[in-house]
Amino acid sequence: MNENDIAQALGQRLQTLTDAPAIYWDNQNVPETQARPYLVVQMVPGQSPARISGGRVHTGFMQVTVVSDVGQFATYANETAANIAALFPYELTLPCGAGKLTITSDTQPGPGFRDGSDWRKIVQADYVAL
Amino acid sequence: MAGKSFTAQLEDFERLTVQNLKYIASEAIQDVVEGMQTPARGISKGGSLQVGKIPVAEAELINSLSTDGGTPSADSYSVAISGFEIGDVMTFSYTAPHAFVKEVGKGGMAGWHFMGVNARKFPAFVEARAKEVRR
DSSP, X not given: OOHHHHHHHHHHHHTTSTTOOEEEOTTOOOOTTOOSOEEEEEEEEOSOGGGSGGGTOEEEEEEEEEEEETTSOTHXXXXXXXXXXXXXXXXXXXXXXXXXXXXXXXXXXXXXXXXTTEEEXXXXXEEEEO | OTTSOHHHHHHHHHTSXXXXXXXXXXXXXXXXXXXXXXXXXXXXXXXXXXXXXXXXXXXXXXXXXXXXXXXXXXXXXXXXXXXXXXXXXXOEEEOSTTHHHHHHEETTEEOOOTTHHHHTTHHHHHXXXXXXXXO
């Protein structure tokens, strides 16, 4: 079990999103020509696994940002964020490496905010993996 | 306290004195805020992203921490937490306009998550402080 296993488990689940737009990960640059909407994913490890149960337990959260054009109704971003949150309900369990990953909170869309000509809305899904 | 039922956890806490509970709560809260206020050199100053730490370039962000709506400062929390009593509600907020985008990230810049990462450590901090008073 490592961070790659966790990213893969959550990423595969995210890719089941119906009509998913382009998805960019932590280590990918978004091309300036990328059309809106698209998603940006950031994996955020929490407590150091070495400090929990001899390094076997990983906690953290995945943040997905829905990036859409500003100046239009926020409907698309809101609906997409809600659909993403619905993919990661409380106590959802996914296979992860040789173990399993469990969603530990009721995933809900977070606030939206303006970033230049973009409108961004975030979703954070908390997990524990062991 | 992983693996213990909620009832078992309550029974554990019943054995603690009010003074101990106050110690656990105030220290765990301080652990969270000190985590949020742990600085790292901002990218515009040659630093690199350190998730869970607060980026410091011009120090506007780290100095904008307001405790219970009071005057913002980097150490605004210390006096307030020292007066904490069981049952009190404390709020911590960053008043700098760019605080939220530094937290969650925006175009081309990943989030630092100095609030989210440390707030989520609160249960672990409580457990660690509770172990201290049980020794």
